[in-house]
Amino acid sequence: MRKPDLGSYPVIEYSKEGLRIYDPATAKSFNAVRLADASDDLSKRQVVIALSRRSSFVRSTRLPDVDRSALDAILGLQAVQLFPVATAELSIDAAYADSRNGEGRLATLAACKSDQLRSLHEELDAVGLRPVTILPAGWASVKVAAALGHPTCAVIGNGKGEVSIDLVWEGALASSRSVPKPDSVDALQAEINRSMAALGLPQCPIVCTGGASLPGAEHWPEDPLAIVAGDASGPSLELPEARKAKASKEEHRKRNLALLLWVAALGVAAIVVDGRLDNADHLKKDEAQWVKHLKAVKAENGLAQAKAQELRQEQQVLSTAFDPKQPLTDVTTVLSNLTPEGLWLTGVSIERGKRATLRGTAKTGEAVSTYLASLGQQNRLRDVKLVYRNNTLIDKTPVVNFSISMHIVGNFPLTDKLAEKGGNVARRS
Secondary structure, eight states, X not given: OOXXXXXXXXXXXXXXXXEEEEETTTTEEEEESSHHHHHXXXXXXXXXXXXXXXXXXXXXXXXXXXXXXXXXXXXXXXXXXXXSSOGGGEEEEEEEEEEEETTEEEEEEEEEEHHHHHHHHHHHXXXXXXXXXXXXXXXXXXXXXXXXXXXXXXXXXXXXSEEEEEEEETTEEEEEEEEEOOSSHHHHHHHHHHHHHHTTOOOOOEEEOTTOOOTTOXXXXXXXXXXXXXXXXXXXXXXXXXXXXXXXXXXXXXXXXXXXXXXXXXXXXHHHHHHTTTOHHHHHHHHHHHHHHHHHHHHHHHHHHHHHHHHHHHHHHHHHHTSOSSOHHHHHHHHHHTOXXXXXXXXXXXXXXXXXXXXEEESSHHHHHHHHHHHHTOTTEEEEEEEEEEEEEETTEEEEEEEEEEEETTOOOHHHHHTOOTTOOOOOO
């Protein structure tokens, strides 16, 4: 067990039902009902806020490895597909893992309702606490898994009347939730297995924390919040207006610095020129040197302006790429409404930049042909193809299993956009 780090920040696991606070100064945790109840111990201190699993959303997905300004646009699109709340109502951030493949870099997406985040800031201001960062409580499990050398594992925590189940996949937090405490070890194991199966994760090591116990599981001896107290890096949930103000402040700072350097260069040049008025030869020599210096400053400023223009063009490209020509939810509704009697869909796979795939079962081959023809007549779709159609039996009843693929008009890969510099128009479907 690590010694307490007196330079660390206290961590508050926050929920409307109550608080659990870990103080690195004492290496102990305690409970409180409200922030005001804990303010005497933590008054005027910076703290890390860990939003409870019932107060935040987490999912894992693969994203392009881009800078912060481009990432914000991507997160808005991903939130529509991954979270059950409208993007406009959410505060979102992402933390990249090391895993990379052809689809991008694996990342943890964290979100919470912006109204809830505003209320939390008001409570913190009222008791004089300053948040260093606000992140989901399940993020502690990612750090525990990394410390134990498990890129993929299930981390189980023991709470008051409930257990937490955090699934870590290749260094990202794939799922984080709390469930009522099962009445037996077998029931808890079954709940863990269901959670992994729901995300399609393989069987993996199990780590128990906070007094939880399972046969064959590895045990983490410390309070999971302790590892966050010493390292608060991760997805940081900020209000949209705060993030926008921070970006604007940073751009303003860069502009002021460039202007200051320019003025300073001119001022130095003026001083040198003024000091050499009595000596024409020295004056000419110094003027040549400072003209060269000013040219270098102008060149640097020109490079900075060109880079800023390039970033603006990339932002325009990303905005175009992520402006959905057809919302995927609308396409899903159309595909479902066209199904004829005696045919039902068992699976729909729709991803941005890829062909859509339908899987289903029908009572007759004619129903499959009818559905295929209906899809082919839709101007929303093109290149509709029957991938396979197999006759089989279900409880001695003959049925037809089938798969159909198609291209959604207006759905094109992000990589096509990012590959074209200078704001060129990418090919359209």
